[in-house]
Amino acid sequence: MNIDFEIIVFYALAATGVVSGAMVLIARDVVRVAFWLLSSLSAVAGLYLHLGADFLGLTQVLVYIGGILVLILFGIMMTQRDPGLVKLERKSTRSMATGVGVSLVLFLVLASVINSVGWASRRPASATPTTQDLGTALLTDYVLPFELISVLLLVVLCGAAYLARRRVEQSHA
Amino acid sequence: MEFFTFVGWLLDNPDAGFLPKFIGVAAAWAVGITVFVSVAALFFVWLERKVSAHIQCRLGPMEVGPHGVLQTLADGLKLLAKEDIIPEGADRFLFALAPILAFAGTFVSFAVLPFGPDLVIADLDLGIFFLAAVGSLEAIGVIAAGWASNNKWSLFGSVRAATQVVSYEIPMGIAFVTVAVVAGTLSLNGMVESQNGMFWNWLVFRNPFMPIVFISYYIASLAECKRAPFDLPEAESELVSGFHTEYSGMRFGIFFIAEYAAMYVVSALAVVMFLGGWYTGIAPVDAWVAKSALLANLVGAIVLITKSFALVFLQMWLRWTLPRIRLDQMMYLCLKVMVPIGMVCLIGAALWQGIAGVPADLMGDSQRPAFPVVGSISGLVCFLVATVGGWIWVRGAIRGTKSYQLANYKS
CATH class of the missing domain: 1.20.5 (Single alpha-helices involved in coiled-coils or other helix-helix interfaces)
Incomplete structure (x- = not known):
């Protein structure tokens, strides 16, 4: 019963994630694609929670669903209902081949990396809240990378603001 | 019980009885919260009509029941009986899904929102982070509604809603972080417990920056709920009714309940974060009440709900007093006023915490430097x-x- 319940939850979440991921590719309406993505991302967040990574799971919801997905939907609504977006045209065989090649290389690299890591095969027996340990680790052992990433993100923010600024004076001149 | 001990206990109990028990507990909570949300929404709708009427020197509903208290019940019956219309050219699946998403996004907040010391579904270690994360689900429901309706007004409303909610998550998040810094915990129950004692121990009075953070949070929460003066997504004079223009019957009713439930959630969160949660603010009373667990939960729930209802009333008061702001003013207020002020308060509160105070859980009650x-x-x-x-x-x-x-x- 113990193991059954755990495995049922795991496979239910994994199946939701994979099926929704496939539907992201198959679905034709671009807004439907975004909502399949919602289902897929939620399933991944559920997997994180199931494996005891509570902070990571909620961050997945906050960043991907609350941030990126809303941004995607926003982008779709700001653009017109373009028939080219709704129904993807069949492209030339050369671009098809490029796409397949890139996907294959990416798949092989990811698969080899995933295989080479010795993963724990089961979820930890007693999951404990991870936030405190994460915070301590970020501000002690990993404080330099943490600060570097902060500076990098600040630079990115400034860059985005610079690129998106209004050029009022220039348009008048 | 803490969430992970609870889940761990569930998974480590191989006896066949635990799954039904787990489902039973979950179902009991779900039914309880649904009843609470529905009754609160019915009451709030009546209160809103009365408040608006009295502010405008009218009487408001008077016919159904004494002072019209049963008016929303009658309206609810009418909504149930109304025809369910899905407009032609709408995306039927998303049209049906949208109110559910919007309601679920609000409803799931009750998973961590306490009513009393033990009256909480899951006292998550990440309480406030959880609320920040699920808060965005409602926005997705609103976007889906506007898109699926296949109506220009609905689409404009939902795009405005998305802009507003995504923007105001930033000052709200900064307020959350400030409160977490001062309270020394992310758990909502932990935050309330750090405010034990007389009312000057409440987080809003903990240091000179906290009143500003409280006001900033309250303004951001008005925007998150799409309440006036931030009701641009459903501006009647411009957009008919915004994202729910095409909704009728109970589908519209669900949006309506979700809106009023969201008003309660943000107000209760303000009470938990700043206004002492379930504590009365008079130390001897709290100490006497805390002697019995039953009494502590009962009085705690009454105190917390009363405080939250007072803040909901304040929201209504503001709605019927202030004019609606323009879209550019809304963005200006968020990005150029509230975010910088929030940042200054965060730095100030962190410095204050370092110089004048230690996180509350590191010291006894006698040492608390108020x-x-x-x-x-x-x-x-x-x-x-x-x-x-x-x-x-x-x-x-x-x-x-x-x-x-x-x-x-x-x-």
Whole structure:
């Protein structure tokens, strides 16, 4: 019963994630694609929670669903209902081949990396809240990378603001 | 019980009885919260109509029941009986899904929102982070509604809603972080417990920056709920009714309940974060009540719900007093006023915490320094500098927008 319940939850979440991921590719309406993505991302967040990574799971919801997905939907609504977006045209065989090649290389690299890591095969027996340990680790052992990433993100923010600024004076001149 | 111990206990109990028990507990909570949300929404709708009426020198509903208290019940029956219309050309699946998403996004907040010391579904270690994360689900429901309706007004409403909710998550998140810094915990129950004692132990009075953070959070929460003066997503004079223009019957009713439930959630969160949660603020009373667990939960729930209802009333008062702001004013207020002020308060509260106070869980009740003399004087100076500086800054910034808008209109 113990193991059954755990495995049922795991496979239910994994199946939701994979099926929704496939539907992201198959679905034709671009807004439907975004909502399949919602289902897929939620399933991944559920997997994180199931494996005891509570902070990571909620961050997945906050960043991907609350941030990126809303941004995607926003982008779709700001653009017109373009028939080219709704129904993807069949492209030339050369671009098809490029796409397949890139996907294959990416798949092989990811698969080899995933295989080479010795993963724990089961979820930890007693999951404990991870936030405190994460915070301590970020501000002690990993404080330099943490600060570097902060500076990098600040630079990115400034860059985005610079690129998106209004050029009022220039348009008048 | 803490969430992970609870889940761990569930998974480590191989006896066949645990799954039904787990489902039973979950179902009991779900039914309880649904009843609470529905009754609160019915009451709030009646209250809103009464408040608006009295502010406008009218009586409001008077016919159904004494002073019209049963009016919303009658309206609810009418909504149930109404025809369910799905417009032609709508995306039927998303049209049906949208109210559910919007309601679920609000409803799931109750998973961590406490009603009393033990009256909470899951006292998550990540309580406030959880609320920040699920808060965005409602926005997705609203976007889906606007898109699926296949109506220009609905789409405009939902795009405005998305802009507003995503923007105001930033000052709200900064307020959450500030509260977490001062309370020393992310758990909502932990936050309330750190405010035990007399009312000057409440987080809103903990240091001179906290009142500003409270007001900033409250304004952001109005925007998150799409309440006036931030009701641009459903501006009647421009967009008919915004994202729910095409909804009728109970589908519209679900949006309506979700809106009123969201008003309660943000108000209860304000009470938990700033206004002492389930504590009365009078230390002897709390100490006497805490002797019995039953009494503590009962009184705690009454106190917390009363405080939250008071804040909901404040939301209604503001709605019927303030005019709606424009889209550019809304963005300006968020990004150029509230975010910088929030940042200053975050840094100030963190410094204050380092100099004048230790996180509450690191010391006993007797050592809690509620405004030592030197601290209060320096705090007063900080407060004055922040107020005067902020005033000059906002004045300057407002002049800035005026010339900016003029420049825009010329082009």
